[in-house]
Amino acid sequence: MRSGWKLVLTFTVLLSSALAAGAQDRQVVVAADPALESSGLMAHLAPRFLLKTRIRVLSVPFENAAGAGGADVLLAPVEALPDAAPALRDEARTYAVRSTHENADAAAATYAARFVDWLTSEIGGNTVAAFAPGGTQIYFPATGPAADASGPAPTGDAVLGEKLSLTFCGRCHVVGPQNRMKGLGSTPSFGVMRTFADWEVRFSTFYLLNPHPSFTQIADVTEPFDEGRPPPIIPLEMTMEHLEAIMAYVTGIDPADLGAPIRHQ
Incomplete structure (x- = not known):
């Protein structure tokens, strides 16, 4: 044995x-x-x-x-x-x-x-x-006509991205009206994160930002979990195609209206 x-x-x-x-x-x-x-x-x-x-x-x-x-x-x-x-x-x-x-x-x-x-x-x-x-x-x-400063358009499936966002992210984040009352109060909603100046980097590299590395696996990208440190929750397992679809969906989300900045007298 x-x-x-x-x-x-x-x-x-x-x-x-x-x-x-x-x-x-x-x-x-x-x-x-x-x-x-x-x-x-x-x-x-x-x-x-x-x-x-x-x-x-x-x-x-x-x-x-x-x-x-x-x-x-x-x-x-x-x-x-x-x-x-x-x-x-x-x-x-x-x-x-x-x-x-x-x-x-x-x-x-x-x-x-x-x-x-x-x-x-x-x-x-x-x-x-x-x-x-x-x-x-x-x-x-370096050469050629002026580039589009808005960046390249997303290539993923936005409809699939909405479903995947709810499946993968909805257990912690409010993705939209679909799960408005189901997110954790300590995590920002997708709409709020769309107001961030670096929202695209945050979403596209989320698996590198804490606490995500401890429970996220992306095929052919992330390394396997440390056997001595098992995931604290059910692992999130996805592919780069999934992430591309989520990015396409998030690109179409309107940033949340957070109101005018607070003015100090």
């Missing part, structure tokens, strides 16, 4: 390790110019690329054109990358992007190529243009 239990335990540990490795392998390391990191642009791009491709973005500081540090993609001023494709610009300079991989058949090269293609595409340009901290647009597409 003991040997049987040991065999089962060993198999479980190996399976968990394999799943965790799979989630980590789907990532691209981007060596970005420090200005793009400090401005918040990389933090803006990462969850949107993940939502579109299921590939994580790990941002590291750009050092040189040789791609030191194991970077898969370089994103820096064109002066440093004269052979790279122009990707975006600000008022002072243009930034270019290219893959560091010569073997196009490698998985890392595939992920790198997808990031480069995405960032230089119309959707990528719209995503860059939508980055406007404090309401001020900072970056623009």
